Amino acid sequence: MRRRFRNRYDMEGFVFLAPALTLLVLSIAFPLFRVIQRSFQEYSAQAGAFQYVGLKQYQHLFSDPLFWISVRNTFIFTLGSIALHLGFAYPIALLLNTRWPNIRVRNFFRGAFILPFLFSPPAAALLWGLLFRPLGPLNYGLSKLGVGQIAFLGDPSWALFSVMFVNAWVYFPLYMILILGGLQSIPKILYDAARVDGANWIQRFIYVTLPQMRTLVMTVILIDFATSFIHFDLVWTMTKGGPLRSTYLISFFLYEKGLRDFRLGYGSAVGVVIALIMAICISAYVFVAIRREEVAA
Amino acid sequence: MRSHRQRIKHLLLYAITTLITLAVLFPVIFGFFTSFKPNPEIFTYPPKLLPQSWTIESYTSVLSQQRYLRYFLNGYLISISSTLLCVFLGALAGYGLSRFRLPAKRSLMLAILALQMFPGAILMISYFNLSRALGIYDTYIALVLVDTAFALSLVTWLLKSYFDSIPVSLEEAALVDGCSRFRALLSIVAPLARAGFIGTGVFAFIRAWNEFMFALILTKGPERAPVTVGLAELFGQYTIQWNGVMALTVIATFPLLIVFIFVQRYIIKGITSGAVK
Numbered sequence: 001m002r003r004r005f006r007n008r009y010d011m012e013g014f015v016f017l018a019p020a021l022t023l024l025v026l027s028i029a030f031p032l033f034r035v036i037q038r039s040f041q042e043y044s045a046q047a048g049a050f051q052y053v054g055l056k057q058y059q060h061l062f063s064d065p066l067f068w069i070s071v072r073n074t075f076i077f078t079l080g081s082i083a084l085h086l087g088f089a090y091p092i093a094l095l096l097n098t099r100w101p102n103i104r105v106r107n108f109f110r111g112a113f114i115l116p117f118l119f120s121p122p123a124a125a126l127l128w129g130l131l132f133r134p135l136g137p138l139n140y141g142l143s144k145l146g147v148g149q150i151a152f153l154g155d156p157s158w159a160l161f162s163v164m165f166v167n168a169w170v171y172f173p174l175y176m177i178l179i180l181g182g183l184q185s186i187p188k189i190l191y192d193a194a195r196v197d198g199a200n201w202i203q204r205f206i207y208v209t210l211p212q213m214r215t216l217v218m219t220v221i222l223i224d225f226a227t228s229f230i231h232f233d234l235v236w237t238m239t240k241g242g243p244l245r246s247t248y249l250i251s252f253f254l255y256e257k258g259l260r261d262f263r264l265g266y267g268s269a270v271g272v273v274i275a276l277i278m279a280i281c282i283s284a285y286v287f288v289a290i291r292r293e294e295v296a297a
Numbered sequence: 298m299r300s301h302r303q304r305i306k307h308l309l310l311y312a313i314t315t316l317i318t319l320a321v322l323f324p325v326i327f328g329f330f331t332s333f334k335p336n337p338e339i340f341t342y343p344p345k346l347l348p349q350s351w352t353i354e355s356y357t358s359v360l361s362q363q364r365y366l367r368y369f370l371n372g373y374l375i376s377i378s379s380t381l382l383c384v385f386l387g388a389l390a391g392y393g394l395s396r397f398r399l400p401a402k403r404s405l406m407l408a409i410l411a412l413q414m415f416p417g418a419i420l421m422i423s424y425f426n427l428s429r430a431l432g433i434y435d436t437y438i439a440l441v442l443v444d445t446a447f448a449l450s451l452v453t454w455l456l457k458s459y460f461d462s463i464p465v466s467l468e469e470a471a472l473v474d475g476c477s478r479f480r481a482l483l484s485i486v487a488p489l490a491r492a493g494f495i496g497t498g499v500f501a502f503i504r505a506w507n508e509f510m511f512a513l514i515l516t517k518g519p520e521r522a523p524v525t526v527g528l529a530e531l532f533g534q535y536t537i538q539w540n541g542v543m544a545l546t547v548i549a550t551f552p553l554l555i556v557f558i559f560v561q562r563y564i565i566k567g568i569t570s571g572a573v574k
Contacts, residue, residue, distance in 0.1 A: 020449055
């Protein structure tokens with residue numbers, strides 16, 4: 001028995017995997033376990049230690065109005081970011097995927113479009129901070145158009161959209177590359193067949209490109225959701241959640257409760273709830289996506 | 298006649314793409330020129346794109362401040378260490394996954410891929426506590442480990458598919474001759490996978506260089522914090538010295554630009570092959 005097992009598997013492989021797996025377990029699995037454990041505890045000053053308090057932190061969390069504000073903002077931010085990323089990335093990828101007379105020129109443009117992605121979130125925040133100034137170039141342009149001044153980051157009704165837009169600007173190149181890769185892997189023969197059938201470019205787009213790109217676009221949405229839902233860097237640099245909590249994301253709630261106010265149990269409960277919300281959304285999305293796929297097939 | 302229409306079409310394509318590129322890159326262009334403006338020109342209204350008198354004084358003033366040099370040194374040390382560690386561990390693990398028949402390999406691969414979507418930020422409280430308990434709070438070690446951990450799963454995945462594309466027969470010959478597995482990886486597979494190492498290495502470097510949240514949480518002040526923390530402090534200060542700030546932004550992004558220009562095609566190949574598979 002033992003011998004057969006050895007023949008079928010080559011356990012030496014785990015020697016190669018061990019260092020990476022050790023790091024991942026120590027730096028992700030163990031801290032995750034601690035967060036879950038802490039979320040059921042509270043620091044007691046009398047005992048001078050953490051004590052189990054059951055679901056108290058969670059009950060407290062669900063009755064905290066600030067938590068619900070952050071959930072609402074996070075959903076708006078996430079869905080808006082996904083829409084803007086696709087809205088930027090898809091058309092530009094299509095443009096780069098058309099027949100270019102000179103491939104080097106195309107590669108130059110592709111490189112230029114990737115440039116925003118190289119800026120770190122704080123660096124991008126600063127670039128846009130300069131443009132958003134009350135007497136900066138954007139407001140100057142608006143005044144030329146006869147529109148009044150906009151306080152892009154200072155006005156609660158504009159701030160969330162502004163930070164969403166900057167987030168779209170920094171990260172769209174990543175999605176553009178993914179979509180471009182997908183477009184390039186569509187078999188050319190499909191387009192030739194459509195052409196023979198007399199399909200014009202709009203029809204070719206609707207009947208060849210869109211269906212062929214479906215799985216990839218679904219994946220892009222999934223990746224974007226998982227990234228944007230827990231977004232911290234860019235918006236924290238620009239607004240810290242203000243003005244009037246209009247850009248207050250769930251990751252800020254986590255940071256402020258857990259590390260600024262140092263309520264470790266409460267903050268941990270926030271972390272667990274974030275993970276649960278994401279897991280539910282992602283499972284629901286994958287479930288619906290797979291069912292759709294079956295119906296289509 | 299036909300070539301005439303063709304030329305108009307191409308001209309239109311160039312014109313449209315150029316316009317979109319300029320619009321997308323406007324923040325970069327405006328920021329770049331601002332870094333060359335002298336102090337009195339920063340707040341002129343209406344705002345001008347080009348400086349009226351060019352100067353590099355904002356660069357010299359930024360680079361003469363000990364504080365900022367320290368941020369850059371920290372950034373380089375953290376990013377380079379974490380890149381090397383990440384590619385080393387990822388190469389070992391990728392080789393293990395590519396060349397051995399392992400139990401539950403499929404689940405393992407899926408777990409590694411799913412880790413890409415794991416919301417690392419929810420661990421911030423744990424990281425803060427653990428780093429204090431281990432005595433690595435406000436050290437490079439904490440940031441190197443965290444940066445490595447979060448880039449490692451994708452790097453492993455990409456290197457595994459890279460190794461898959463290298464024929465096994467070369468190693469088999471060496472193994473028959475009594476070469477060890479590790480030796481085979483080092484002297485036969487690694488040289489052939491150089492492009493894969495460059496692509497994933499650049500990916501890990503960009504990630505580490507641009508990482509901000511964990512740097513904010515795991516350091517306290519300019520002694521150990523990388524550039525992103527230094528840049529973020531500047532935002533929202535009461536009076537922002539915009540030319541200096543833009544000079545700093547340009548300097549902070551410049552290394553990535555250079556790296557990117559040289560290895561653009563590896564990165565693009567790396568990202569796309571990893572996603573489509």
